[in-house]
Amino acid sequence: EDQVTQSPEALRLQEGESSSLNCSYTVSGLRGLFWYRQDPGKGPEFLFTLYSAGEEKEKERLKATLTKKESFLHITAPKPEDSATYLCAVPARSYDKVIFGPGTSLSVIP
Amino acid sequence: EAQVTQNPRYLITVTGKKLTVTCSQNMNHEYMSWYRQDPGLGLRQIYYSMNVEVTDKGDVPEGYKVSRKEKRNFPLILESPSPNQTSLYFCASGAGAEYEQYFGPGTRLTVT
Numbered sequence: 254e255d256q257v258t259q260s261p262e263a264l265r266l267q268e269g270e271s272s273s274l275n276c277s278y279t280v281s282g283l284r285g286l287f288w289y290r291q292d293p294g295k296g297p298e299f300l301f302t303l304y305s306a307g308e309e310k311e312k313e314r315l316k317a318t319l320t321k322k323e324s325f326l327h328i329t330a331p332k333p334e335d336s337a338t339y340l341c342a343v344p345a346r347s348y349d350k351v352i353f354g355p356g357t358s359l360s361v362i363p
Numbered sequence: 364e365a366q367v368t369q370n371p372r373y374l375i376t377v378t379g380k381k382l383t384v385t386c387s388q389n390m391n392h393e394y395m396s397w398y399r400q401d402p403g404l405g406l407r408q409i410y411y412s413m414n415v416e417v418t419d420k421g422d423v424p425e426g427y428k429v430s431r432k433e434k435r436n437f438p439l440i441l442e443s444p445s446p447n448q449t450s451l452y453f454c455a456s457g458a459g460a461e462y463e464q465y466f467g468p469g470t471r472l473t474v475t
Contacts, residue, residue, distance in 0.1 A: 296453050351396065
């Protein structure tokens with residue numbers, strides 16, 4: 254069964270304390286992996302797409318990487334405004350539906 | 364401005380009273396989708412549409428209907444809402460399932 258899991262469920266960091274979020278997937282024949290940021294009560298906002306193992310994408314303090322079984326979202330020297338829920342998603346193996354992971358809730362404390 | 368719009372943003376209704384949540388996008392996207400988001404359950408796809416007149420079930424389609432008569436619009440219909448459909452609903456659009464999606468602002472539905 255196609256599945257996406259994320260860890261940790263919640264992460265609390267001090268401002269400037271770098272860390273990584275994990276997204277693991279069991280979809281074979283990956284057709285893309287997406288990272289989104291979601292602020293409370295708002296729609297998810299697209300961050301990155303990764304298509305191939307070894308691929309990396311960067312944006313400000315965020316860097317996303319992809320292996321054959323998982324993706325990492327690295328946050329370098331986070332700021333309080335990086336506090337949000339981070340979601341990853343993949344297209345299902347043989348259908349055009351999209352499966353989201355449960356998300357990691359990140360809190361960055363000043 | 365490229366965007367996905369949803370209406371209404373908030374809705375309180377009673378069990379059994381049919382309702383429609385509208386969704387429109389101005390990006391000429393082929394793919395549109397509806398999700399519901401519940402605490403502890405994350406974002407779950409209800410229905411998606413790969414193109415006009417082509418729709419398919421997501422993971423939680425029971426109790427919902429959709430139609431895609433025009434490329435830009437993808438309404439979500441609850442013919443007989445029940446309290447377990449109380450949720451935060453998001454519409455999204457993109458070039459396809461293998462591309463990023465752009466989300467609307469959400470519709471918070473309460474069914475009493």
